[in-house]
Amino acid sequence: MRRALVLTDESARHPFRASLPPHVVHRANEIERTVPWRQRLSITRKEVETVMATYTAAFVATLAFIA
Structure with a gap:
């Protein structure tokens, strides 16, 4: 059985953001x-x-x- 390294967050609404760890998404907000x-x-x-x-x-x- 293959399992993702990072659990997805369905509230992120974008596949890349959903794959980020929670502490990264929290800091981005x-x-x-x-x-x-x-x-x-x-x-x-x-x-x-002067300029x-x-x-x-x-x-x-x-x-x-x-001229």
């Missing part, structure tokens, strides 16, 4: 706290201004050479 992307990347206003100034200068220089 927990909602992870989200952090705003600015705090996650720790980008400051000064860095954004925008560089991009604008390069764009203007490119237009000057084309």
Whole structure:
């Protein structure tokens, strides 16, 4: 008699999720706290201004050479 290594959970509704052990499914159902992307990347206003100034200068220089 062949028996599955992991008993299935019928409430999972997907064959792969049903085959996962209960402790994995329990952890997957927990909602992870989200952090705003600015705090996650720790980008400051000064860095954004510097990038925008560089991009604008390069764009203007490119237009000057084309025109």
